[in-house]
Structure formats: structure tokens, C-alpha cells
Amino acid sequence: MTTVMELTCLSRGKGYYSPPCHVLRLGGFTLLVDCPLDLSSLSVFAPVPGGFGNGDRSAEGPVDATGLIRAEPWYKTVATLHLWDVSSIDVVLISSPMGMLGLPFLTRADGFSAKVYVTEAAAKLGLLAMNDLVLQHREFREFYSFDDSRFPRWMEWEELECLSPPLKETILGVEGIELGGWMPLYSAADAEDCVKKVQKLRYAEETCYNGTLMMKALSSGSEIGACNWTIEWIGRTVALVTGSIFSSGHALGFDCQALQSKDVLVYSESLSIDHVGSTEDDITHDSSPPRLDSLVDDASARSEEEERLNFICSCITRATEAGGSVLIPIGRLGIILQLLEQLSVCSEFTSSKVPMYIISPAAAETLAYTNVIPEWVCKQRQEKLFSGEPLFAHQELVKGGRLRAYPALYSPELLRNWQEPCIVFCPHWSLRLGPAVPLLRRWHSDPNSLLVTEEGVDAQIALAPFNIAEMKMKVLRYSFLSRIELKKITPLLEILQPKLAVLPEDLKEKVLFLNTSSTSISLAYYSLNETFRLPSSKDSSKIDISSDLVSQFQWKILKESNFSISRLKGNLVMRNGRPLILSRDELPPSDNNIPLMHFGTPDLPRLLARLTEMGIRGTIQGESECPRIVLIDYPEKAVIEVRKNSSCISAPSERLRCTIS
């Protein structure tokens, strides 16, 4: 029950696909927040492996197909997480489906015994994403059979030295310490097992770990099932805020109210690519205090997002009208849903006959799932439920035969129904696994075709294996919000009013309070891989005492200092994160075994006066020296010896003794 709190950032994260990873120590417990995989580093592998080390690879010059590693892909976990003793982790909090992709590595480890908390929807979508990954990986292996018996050659230092600098940095990290994070993929059984071990929560469901930590998952808006966390223990409150979107087009929006006025707010989203564009422009904001509704119901952000979607839709329709096909390799469920939504109301599209395919092992289940989770989607989708319509329009598209879901590119049904031009949604956005690879090879020289990729993926490395010289296909790169915009962090903090806000180091200088007089928020910054110890609060713990125990109190009023004191004896229990003292029935209410305590030095004349009142006579001897002695001569002879810190009572009979004391 200590009040010390420590924060260690293990990974800053890379946006939506790999959220940051932190370890938090509080109340004597160790909490791991998120366990992601860095899937963007898949791009170091060639999508079509040949023999290893063929050709004349050189460490210089631009990366091309020959520079990539031709081997069975491994996956990059958070390297520094491996330095932690798995058994020392007490709690794992997962805040988005992507935040649990690395979890099977942890749950299958020996000694792992932590309790994992994740929202129901995130667990479901997380499992679907894991299975997707496992199946595509298996497909890859089946196509290009590997001998996995030996340690991969690409991990040997001589081989790593030969790689081009950007690839080397991806593999080893900026500081060159991340090689240990690479792991061969887990199995489907590991993923299944992992999800079985988690405790699934609803939004705003209170859960209690060990009677001490009260935790709540609050919708963050960035994805279905994604959440921010609040933790409460012995009356202290912490909020953990990660990638959040104030008004989401598909997931339940940012729950702001429950994050307000916490003791500590940890904001863990670092500055990165999608911030860069808007870094300098408008950090200034007007000096009027920000209002919650204006921040959350941000119409301009919403309409910007809609414009972007509209633009993508128009590009898609233009491409198909010209007879080209569209490839949308994408991992973000929210974008798929919103694009489908937009396409279903786009008149040019609905009037055409171009089919849409979603090709992924989890596609059919994901589509079905999104229509049965009204509790997890945004308000405008919920209204669909109340008016008796399907939550998402894709259900109608599926019914009308415009949209079909297939588990794989070679599934017989797809081959039978295949039509071009068509629109294909598929994983994987790194362009290394899954149907994206063959489709890109098929379409890359067609000038009418369109590839829609996400901003932030290093296009040069991603497209490297696809013969850039012949690349005639149009490429549309879009960027979508997956986090709080930089300019909104300050107003958000002003609304949430934590006592202390802890931010990543790179946000220093970016978060400014204009009117410092109106805010009492103190700021602190943490950096990667350094343990940050939060100043412990001066307040003492809050405690509840049951009223029946209080009614047994025997108060003693101390006149001099205006204090009332009473002894207290009971059972201390932790109930829902709050300590509570209950009375114990088996104990006698007043217990004589406890020694009385005495304070101060008795004032002898007053003592004598009191004694005389009780019928005891005595005299004071020795005016000023120490010890001073009171001689009692009636009813029996006795001596009271008074020193500064102690007195000694000597009397022949117990009765007298009791009276004096």
C-alpha cells in the first residue's frame, strides 16, 4: 500500500499500429500497459524470398528488392520488455486491439501470472487480428517452404553489417539495442490461449485487482474497444491516456468526464509522424478557457475527416470508371468501415457494378461482428439500432452482393466470382504478407489502377520489391487521425484538470499554458527507458471507518490543544480500492490490555489539588530539583516521584495506586 508511483516508458510507439508500451509501478504492484508488435518493421523482409544472399547486395545506395532480407519473417516486439522478469508483472492493461498483438509472447512465457484486463471488443478484434497475422504468415511459409531448424542467418552480425542503413536501423533500433526484440511468430494456439487468459471488461466497468487497485476502461474513440484507463488506489487516482479521438466516425467517442480531476494524468502518446505536419502552425489558441463540448464535438475535425474520405471515394470511383482496379491494403478497421459507409452513399459508385472484395481470414467474422456491438460504436451508429436499421451499411452491401468477404485470394469461390475491375480491401499494409503482394504485382504496371496506402508507411521501402521503375499504378497516400492533435493537448489538459500531468519528453515546449494563473496543473516529462519517479503526494491516505465502530469510541478531550482523541481497534480491509476499518465483534469494545499513554509533564500543584478532591492528602517535597516528590500520607503512605519524562508511583496497596494513576 505504498504511495510511490514509478513510470517507465519501454516504447514510444509508432501511431495506430503499434501503440506505446509502459510499465507503471504503483501501490506495490507492477502494471504493464500494452504489449504491441512493431509490424512496420516487417518491411525489411522481401515479400518473395529466394535464396539468401544472392546477387550483389550493397550497403550503399537506395533500397531495392535485392537489398531486403530473404527469409521467413520474424516479428519485432518491444525489446526492453524482455529485460523484465515476466513473473514480476502483476497486471497487464491493454488499451486497443493493436496493443495486444504481442501479448501471446508474454502469456505463453513461463512464470507469467499477471491478470490481463482488456475490453471485450478489443479482445475480440485483437484475436481476429492475431489470427489474421498467423494465417497469413502460414500461407507465406507454405508458398516458400523454409527450413526453420536453424538460427536465422540474417541475424548474424556479418549479415546485418551488409544491410543498407535504413534497414539496419529498423532492425537494431536507433541505439542498436533492439535485435533481442525479434521473435518468430507465435502459433494460433498461443493466440487462442492468450485471449482465454484475459479478463474482458465493458466500457466503464469497474474492476478491482487484489482489493486494492480499482481500474476502469473508458472509451477513447480511436478504435472499437480501444480505451483509456483510470486507476484508483487508496484514494489516489491516475488516468492513462493514449491515442484518443474526440469524435470518432465509428467507435464510441472519447469519454472525457471520467478522466477529469485526477491526481496524476499520464499522457503517453509521443510526437510523431502524423504530428509533424501540424507541428508549427497552430499551437497558439485563444485565451478563453477551452470548453469540453467545443473540444469533443469538433465539427471541423469531423468534416475534415469526411472530406478526406470523400476524396478517397472519388479517387476510387474515378479509377474504376477508367477500368482500373483499386487495392486498399489496410489494417484499420475504422477506416474500412468508414470507407464502406462512404461508398455506399456515393451515387457514382452505387450506380456502377464494380464488385468489392474483402480478402482476409477474419473478414467475414469481422464484418458480422461489427453489426452486433451497438454498445461499442459511436452515437450516430447507435441511432441506427434504435431506428431498427443495421449499424453499418456494409450489411446491405453484402446482402446486395456488392461486397463479398473471402478468407484468401485462392479460395475457390473468389476465383469463380472474380471480376476486374474491382476494389480489394486486404491486409497487410506493410505490403509483405497476404493478398496485397500478388495483387500489387498484377496491377502495378496498369496506369488506371490505384493503390491506397497510409501516410507514415515508408513508401520507398514498402514498394521496393515491386519494381518501382515499372510502377505505373497511381498511389494515393492518405493520413487519418489516430490520436489527439498536438494543438488540442493543452486545451484537453485544461479541461481535465489533473493535479499533475506526465508527458513524454518530446512534448516539452509543445504544451503551453497561456494563462498560468488559471491553472494549477503541474507538468512533468519522462523519457524512453528511464524510470520516472512521480513525486508522491503529501496527503495521507483516505480511510473509511464503519459507523458502529465509531459509536464505540470513547473520546477524551484534551483541553489545552483542542484535540479529541480516542483509541481505535478493528479490522483493516481493502474494499474496492479504499481501506476500511470494520469493527470486530469478537473483541470486547473496551480492552484493558492496551497500556494507557500519558503525555506532557504533570503540573504538581494541580495534581495535588485533584488528589485532595479525591480525598488523598499529600505534600510536595523538593521545590525545584528533579525528581520532585509528592508524599502522600492519607489514607496510606505513598510516594509519587515526578521526573521530566517519567513518574514513579509507589504505594503499598493496589487500590490507592489505581486511584492515583
Added chain:
Amino acid sequence: MAIECLVLGAGQEVGKSCVVVTINGRRIMFDCGMHMGYLDRRRYPDFSRISPSGDFTAALDCIIITHFHLDHVGALPYFTEVCGYSGPIYMTYPTKALSPLMLEDYRRVMVERRGEEEQFTSEHIASCMKKVVPVDLKQTVQIGSDLFIRAYYAGHVLGAAMFHAKVGDAAIVYTGDYNMTPDRHLGAAQIDRLQLDLLITESTYATTVRDSRYTREREFLTAVHKCVEGGGKVLIPTFALGRAQELCMLLDDYWERMNLKVPVYFSAGLTIQANMYYKMLINWTSQKVKESYATRNPFDFKNVRNFDRSMINDPGPCVLFATPGMISGGFSLEVFKNWAPSESNLVTLPGYCVAGTVGHKLMSGKPTKIDLDKDTQIDVRCQIHQLSFSPHTDAKGIMDLVKFLSPKHVVLVHGEKPKMATLKGKIEAELGISCYYPANNEMVTLPSTHFIKASASDVFVRSSLCPNLQFLGKNTDDNPWQFKDDRVSQGVCVMKGNEEGRVIHQGELSSLLRQEAHDVKFAFCFPVQLSSENRWTGHPPGETPPCPSGTCSLVLSLLAGLSSSPVQEKIQVGEASLQVESVRASICAREQCPYRVGDSQRKPELVYVCCEWTSKDSELAWDVISRMKSVVLTLPCSDS
């Protein structure tokens, strides 16, 4: 601090559920139902008792609706749109989705079929539902500064919930209707073990204990199967929601297994639409149904088709679901008129029918003729099968829930008075929990839990967490040592003026009071007899006895004298003293001991023993002293 429970409806009756509970000043209305048995103003709860002035928005903090049945939600549009309540209303997602269907259906039947004056319009229903905030199970919702509510799964119908409400330290649960056993499509009620002051529970089946539902389902299926095999038609009058889906799943499954080809029909678009809701809300059904959804949504019934009015007199067997459930009018009555005269046909009846309906007439006895109105009479020759499974918990379930939650008080609603009295007796006798069953418009006032808030010092908290191991002795060979860790928190509670109390460890008290601790000791010096042969005749009185062995021998001798006392085991022997707890006894060598009260003349046959102790061991010290006084000391060897 108190809880007041005002029962506006469903007090000693079934119908128009409505309970207004005030917890520490916060007022919540649980359910806002309508009584189906009345057509006058008795159909609504007497809202004037909430606020004589009629300002209901100010008088209530919120309304909570547990499920979509009309006896729980029926009066809501009236209360919000006609009476003017505009505060928050909470219900689960399915309840919010399905309630308007029920309300609209009821309104239509009332206005169009019975030609009654409208109580509320379609627009009323729509604008009422707009005010509803949907909640998810277990989601903790904060209302105002200190009211928290949370829904728990209740079974019964889709989206039915029990609600937990908490204000400060006081907490209650209102169950609504619930079912403690899973049925065909819904799971059993589930709730956490909560600390409750009050549990308000339904008691429809307060005295009934039911057997397994499996046999009752089989009876139903056999009756239906027999009828269609004989070429008969089966009419299943039912409400659009809940029972219809349950029976439909049952039949669909049975049809599949038995490979039956007889058509199953739904009467109206309403139920088809309802099925759509069920499909979207599949996460609110039972675990088994949810699991099967991955492959196929179980509410996509394979064998069910739409029915058209023109098909009523088509030849051949069929099964038809038709609304309303109690054959009180509408399509089910129309079909009943046509099918009742044939002996080969079958009509099933729900478990409960309101008096005055055809269903109620069929239930009471076996009528051969039913007078519909003064011109119409129906010949009833068909078979009647009464469904005996109900989505309510039975008496055992209620007792289980009460026992599980162990609230301080129980209030029974939604039941029949005599049965409630029996259940009350049972709860009080078997569980020792006080129980009430107020009638409508009666109020029960109960004390509420209140914890005193204080702050605790870290030293106190740490001391409380110290294990307090007690050795219980050797038990068996398998479990040789037994310990008890019986932690007791001890501290001092300090109040300064009217500030919040502070709990500290007693060691911290002196610094808090800015006074140094003052030890109070007791001392007593008394003579002990020395045996005659050891008298130190050769020594002048007061002179130090032979040292060190002499003193030690005297101490040992004292010890020997005490050896028969019960404290013997605890005696610690020091170099020149004995110590039991805080009582320390030593041979007093001083000529003038200040603690030697009274006669201080040294005598050769006396040795003085000086004792010191603290107040907690007063009794012990006195006991030791009296024992020592009676000892005659002897030295093992009288040294020369």
C-alpha cells in the same frame, strides 16, 4: 442518513411496477409501469405522491427502467410527455431499442381496436425515447456528484437488467424481473457480491419451486408435434418480443432435428422486425447462443415464414405465431375464431393471462363456448395447451439471490400478498434478514450505511499490515504447524475541532500533540523473609551481600519461590533481577529506598525486593508481589 422506499406500484400485486427510492437524499424511480388489468386512472402509478407540486424533474434524480415489458415501461411516455418529467432516464441498449415497439403496439391496440381515448401518441413515444440514455451491463454511470448506477444481467427478457444504485456508502439493488436459470435464448441472472443496505426483489413465484424446464419444453413440443402430425393447425398467441423468439428457437431447432416440413409462420411484420433487433443484440443472449453465432445467427430462423391473412383457411397443418398473447383482440383473436371449432387444432396459452381476455377464459376451466360479445359466440372444440415455463425466477432462485447478496433489508414487490407473506417469513427465519412487502403507496424507511471518513497516517497503515502470527499448536501429522494471522488494526483517532478525523499510530501521538511522552511507572519495595540459617548476622544491615554470586543466588532463590506460579514460563532471569512482562524485581541494596513505603528499618531476617512495572501489568505485578512476599528465601550454600 436513511433510505426511503416508496412503492407506487406492484406493491402486493403484479402490474405497474414503480418504486421510488430515496438514498441519502437522492431520489430514483425504478420502473414506470402500467397495469394491464385496469382501464381507469388506476392503470398508472399515483405520481402525485412523488411531488405534490407536480415538478417531477426537480423531485427525481433519474428514472431507471429494467426491461421493456409494459408493466415496467408502460407509463413512461405518459410520465415524461404528459406529466412533464424531463430528467435523465436510463435503460439498457436492448430495452431502449425494444420499448418503443411495445409501447407503439399497445397504443395501437388501445386506440384502434378498443377505440379508447389516447393516453399518449406515437410522437410522445418517440420524444420520450429520445431522452433515454442507453447503458451497457456493468457500466458504472455517474449521475450528479455522488449517485452511481450499474446494470447487471437479469435474464427474463432480452436486455432485462437488475440495477445497483449507490450514494455515498449506502447501496441498494432493484432486481426488476429476473430469472436465475438460463432458458432457450437467455442466460441466468448474474450479479457481483455487493455490500447492500437494501434489496428490492420481485416475488412473482414467491412460493413455487419448479422442476427442470427441459421436461416442460418437451411437453410443449410433443403437443405441437402430435397436432401437426394429425393434420391440425397450431395457434401460438404470443407477444411480439421475448416469448415468441424463445418458442421459435425451440421449434426451429426441433423442426431441424425431426426433419419436419410443416410450415411455421409469423403473423405480422412486427415480429419479423423484432427478430432483426434480436440479431443485432445477440450479445445480450446466453453464452450458448452467442457462441453459435459465429457460424449462423440463431435468430435467422430457417423454417419460419411470413403469414398472410388470406392463408387462414388454407388446408393442411401449420404452426402460427400471432399477437397479442392473451387473445385479447387483434390477429390472434381473428385466427382463434376460425381455428377453435376444429378438434384437430391446438391453441397454446401463456403462463399468465389478465382477467377479461379470451386467454383467461380458456385457462379457467374447459369452456365449450365463449361469448365474445352479445352477437358473437365461438365454439371451442380445439385442444388447449398451457405453457408452464416462465421467465421468472422461482422461490428457490429468490432465496438464492437474497442469500448471495446478504443485504441488510429486503423489500418484496411484484407478487401476490399471501405468497409474499410466506416468503417474508422464510427470509426472516432462514436468513435472519428483515423483510417488508409494502402495499401500493406505502413507504418503508430504513437506516443506511455510513462510513466515517478519516485520513490515515502511513505508520498506522503499515502497522496494520504487519502480520500478527499466532501459533495455534501442533495439529496433525499432515499439517504439523498451525498459525493464525489475525491482524488487528490499533491506532488512535484524533479529531481537532470539527476537522476530519485522523487515524494515527499511537507512537505518532506525542509529535502530533507536541508533548513528550510521559512514562508512568509503578514501584514498590517490600521485605521478604530470609530463612533462618542464611541470616547475615555477620554483616551490618544494608551492606552489600556477597557479590556477585550472593545476589544471583538470592534471585535464583526468588525464582524457585515463584516456580509454582502460572507465570513461571515467562520469567526471564537477568544478572540481578527477574522479569515477567514489564514487572522487574531485583534485590534492593539501598539503605533508603524511596519506594519503600512505611517501615524502612532493615532487619537481618529481611531482604528487600524492589519491583517496578508499568500500568498495563498492574494485576500481574500485584500477583507476583504477593507470591514473593510469601516466599522464604534460602541460599543454596551459605558461603562463608
